Amino acid sequence: MASPFPVPNATVPYWRTELHELDSHRSTPEIPEKQDIVIIGAGFAGAALAYYLLKDNPSKLSITILEAREACSGATGRNGGHLRPDLFVGVASRMQAQGLETANEAGLFEVANAKAVVELVNEENIDCDLRQVTTADMFVDAAEASKAMKLWDTMSQLDCPTLKDVTYHGPEEAEKVTGIKDAKVAFTYPAHTLWPYKLVMNLLASAVKQGVNLQTHTSVLEVSETADSEELWTLSTPRGITKARRVIFANNAYISGLLSEYDDAIYGARGTVCRIVPSSPPQPPAWEIPLGSCGLESESPDKIESYYGLRPDKSIMVGGARSTFYTKRELWYRNFDDSTLIEPAVPYFEGWAARTFEGWEETPVKVDSVWTGIMGYSADDAPHIGPVPSKPGLYSCAGFNGHGMPNVLLCAKGLARIIKDGCPFSETGVPGCYETSAARLRKISETLAGSSTGRVRTDI
Structure with a gap:
């Protein structure tokens, strides 16, 4: 290693x-x-x-x-260029592992931290493309969406202050709200994107x-x-x-x-991000992607399959491709080599937009760049x-x-x-x-x- x-x-x-x-x-x-x-x-x-x-x-x-x-x-x-407090899934995960009080403390800290970043950018007049967006935790798997809905019902009965900023969108509206194919349930909340x-x-x-x-x-x-x-x-x-x-x-x-x-x-963990650029504008109404940021959950509450953030120039920063390499631990676990790509992830991004967004099936896009980075995971x-x-x-x-x-x-x-x-x-x-x-x-x-x-x- x-x-x-x-x-x-x-x-x-x-x-x-x-x-x-x-x-x-x-x-x-x-x-x-x-x-x-x-x-x-x-x-x-x-x-x-x-x-x-x-x-x-x-x-x-x-x-x-x-x-x-x-x-x-x-x-x-x-990274993916997000300033995204984890207000629902992250809080739920920590609640299950460490209890409600600890989960609330960490969740509120992330909210305060995001506010502090925005204030710092404004006070110091930092030009870093900071934009307020609506983000989502979104589920496409029916079984996992059902688990997420039950989790939402449970947490709604608890004293969970971060949930006041989260909006639940059920099966009848999740796809329309997110613009993502087969969306079963979504939880939206405020976030930002920026040039880190x-x-x-x-x-x-x-x-x-x-x-x-x-x-x-x-x-x-x-x-x-x-x-x-x-x-x-x-x-x-x-x-x-x-x-x-x-x-x-x-x-x-x-x-x-x-x-x-x-x-x-x-420990170090290697991940992948790319930039996707539409070669020509999609036909309306597909051009306007409803959310400026989103994490697509394949399983709740443990796995993000992919996530994206929109840039002001209409390009899309996409990260993840987790399913293509996660079982091959040597490709990511305690791997510190960000000089090479995670090869199984590269073709995943080629058709990502067409697979993900409603109405983008015929939209020509190109993967402008792909890179790897090393995250520091805490046990x-x-x-x-x-x-x-x-x-x-x-x-x-x-x-x-x-x-x-x-x-x-x-x-x-x-x-x-x-x-x-x-x-x-x-x-x-x-x-x-x-x-x-x-x-x-x-x-x-x-x-x-x-x-x-x-x-x-x-x-x-």
Whole structure:
């Protein structure tokens, strides 16, 4: 099995076709010898951490971000372009696994996180194609649709605050509401689509302008087992070593390559996304796809077969193709190779639009690009946020289960408060089930959890 480190020559996602000037930036010719904080990873988590560590902070922290490849070249730069809190199926999955209180806490956190992203984009005037859309959890299998309807009935009788934003569409209207063939039942709710690379690069540019040292193409190969006599941790890279009083692991799927205690807790999983472009406009009324975003469920509550998001230019970002490769575990499970495609998934996308949308049977489309990305799956279906157990000065912000956009920003904000202000985790606003701890890691190892306890996502 491949080692948990980024590989060279990754496939090129659509989001990385308009590169920012900081894409391969190095703030200084050499990496700094000593810093207050080193952040490993220049994706959404790393950029958001830098943003909040600097925000309203009168102290002059020296911060370096180390990135193995180009900036935002990992999961954030390879996802489906959604900002989509999981208000029904995700909440139901967590309720079944961890109880209603925990499910509600995580669900409301995702809603708050999505709101915070929108506010951040507006406050900082970030041009990232942020658009409000209606999304859906949609079922095409009759048996699974029946299960989903029963689940809806059960949850409607419970105190489940996220359900107030969800609308149920039964068999008589699901197809009309979604525009998707054979839709048996759908649950719609508000969401957003965006250009994730542009969001992250704007945050990184702001951080660099404020003095953050960004070092791309600088892999961290090893972090010392202990801090030295000055309470500094040593990070080894191909370009030499650097030391820091605090080190934040914002490298998601790759965390166990540097912290072996997370080997059972967070594992890499390879997924696929593509961009589909209509060659000519479909005949009305097919052109107007009713929903701006949707997850097509093949089974409830565990499986997304595919999902899509619409772009302003009428192209469609489609991810998943899960059924084509899921049983071949070597193609995705603990597979860190995003330099090659998941070959069985490629032909799946060729006829996806004609198979999926009502009225698109004769619409000519082309698959403009296909790429892979590596998600960091958590064995108990929750991110790991907070101080690394028994290693003072090390912090985790990883394990987002292919669902980082509705979680990362406020996780980073909460962790920044812990680091800057000594804030206890319980006062960060981050769900308690997200806190990384020795007890949690031990429980995962003892149960030998090798996959998500809830939804098995394929949305990078």
